Amino acid sequence: MERPDYYDPEAAAKPAPQLTRAQLKAMAPDAVVEADNLGQFAVLKSQGRDPIDAERRGERWATPTEIAEALQDAAADANRSKTEQRAQARAEGVDI
Numbered sequence: 001m002e003r004p005d006y007y008d009p010e011a012a013a014k015p016a017p018q019l020t021r022a023q024l025k026a027m028a029p030d031a032v033v034e035a036d037n038l039g040q041f042a043v044l045k046s047q048g049r050d051p052i053d054a055e056r057r058g059e060r061w062a063t064p065t066e067i068a069e070a071l072q073d074a075a076a077d078a079n080r081s082k083t084e085q086r087a088q089a090r091a092e093g094v095d096i
Contacts, residue, residue, distance in 0.1 A: 017058035018043045018051035 016039040024032060024041070035041060043051040054061060062070070086096050 015042065015055075015058060015060050016040045018055040020044075020050045020056070 019027075019035055019040045021044065024035075024044070027035065043049065043055050089096050
């Protein structure tokens with residue numbers, strides 16, 4: 001059986017809050033089935049470990065690819081801003 005990748009960048013931006021082993025043990029069978037259908041055991045099933053605090057809150061950490069893309073976007077925005085400021089200064093007669 002293939003294990004789903006919980007950190008898949010194609011996954012929803014806010015996954016279901018994850019439940020721990022202790023919570024699983026305290027749940028009634030119907031509640032376990034319902035929580036599983038909601039995806040609240042994705043970390044337990046795919047990673048084999050209890051979720052970290054961010055996962056318990058339903059947060060997803062950015063992947064290295066997403067972080068790199070965000071940094072590239074920020075650098076491009078900064079470069080574009082500098083270029084616009086230089087053009088504005090030249091239009092106002094300031095020699096740069």
